[in-house]
Amino acid sequence: MKINVIGFESSEGVSKKTGQPYAIGKLYAALPLAGGKGVKGYMGSEYRCEPSVLKKIDHNQPPFMAEVEFQDVMRYGERQQEIVSIVPTEAKAPPSATGTAVRA
Known part of the structure; x- marks a missing residue:
């Protein structure tokens, strides 16, 4: 599926509370409204993914x-979609997908 990536974040470390390691990754996308x-326009979506997947696109500027x-994947008894692969296809998003609608 082709998407417009508008941001991403990742965090890895060891929990101070439990002492267990954690790795959290999120990708934010603007998907066209159907x-x-x-x-008209786009809606924002958030997807979970492994930080290792995000490291492959870390050099790109959204x-x-x-x-x-x-x-x-099943997470806490709920079925969710997780990104397992991401490959940039263009340097920039279409102009209509960037910017904000602010009235002066």
Whole structure:
């Protein structure tokens, strides 16, 4: 699936509370709204992924377009989508996907 990456973050370390290691990664994307008449623009989505996946794109400055591969995982009894692969396809996102709508 091709998405517009608008941000990402990762955190790795050892919990002070439990002493257990942790690794958390998140990717933020702007996905086009789907629908009929009168539907325009993008909506924000957040996806979990391993920090090792994000390290492969760490040198890129968002926003940019990328091809991603998802897998379904069970987390706390809930099925969620997790990104397992991400490959940038363009240096910059389309102009319509960047910026904000601010009225003067």
